[in-house]
Amino acid sequence: MVNEDGSIPLENSRREMFCHLVAVSGLSFVDAYCESSPTPREKNHGAKVNASKMGRRPDCEARIAYLKREAQALADGELKLDRAGIAALQDTVTEILLNGARVAQIHDAGLALQMRQNIVRHSGRQSRTNANLGGVKKRPANDGLTPDRVLSNLRFCECHG
Structure with missing residues (x-):
């Protein structure tokens, strides 16, 4: 089940970290994929393919979009917190x-x-x-x-x- 608006953190901690690295830190899919890996990864063809697959997952796409919106709202001062x-x-x-x-x-x-x-x-x-x-x-x-x-x-x- 995909959280359509991306507001709920992903259960998979690697995918959640990948999304944060892309949305908040501004890393590319490949860099975020390698950084979020539990074991050291080289930026080879396999990493590029798997990073692209992870970035196109519906749950990751929704989470990245949500995190980017939140980061932008925070940067613009639009986020009002009660x-x-x-x-x-x-x-x-x-x-x-x-x-x-x-x-x-x-x-x-x-x-x-x-x-x-x-x-x-x-x-x-x-x-x-x-x-x-x-x-x-x-x-x-x-x-x-x-x-x-x-x-x-x-x-x-x-x-x-």
Whole structure:
């Protein structure tokens, strides 16, 4: 099922990263394909063909178009955020950080550690923002979610911790 307007992040973290690299960073399909790969890729004919295929997928096309519209609205100052909009934007940033940490874990354990530290800092800021905004429900104190539990869920293989 394709999210027709592209507003929902893709479930496949590699495709989501590919879309962000094309839409926000301005990379070509080939560069974004190679950069989003869990293993180092060379820019050969196969990469060009697969990058083109990925870029033409309906879900990727919709997501890239949506991300470009959002980036342009933000650049033009048209994006007006209310309380719910700020919370949604922070949720998007959290998801992007989590996807980045997943990819970083594959490539570089040191980078993955830095990403996890950024996620913890961002989560703290998000909690403070939600508390300051009021109207956004706070998470119950006894829900069992701790920074250690979040970080333990980010470790994807035994060799990295």
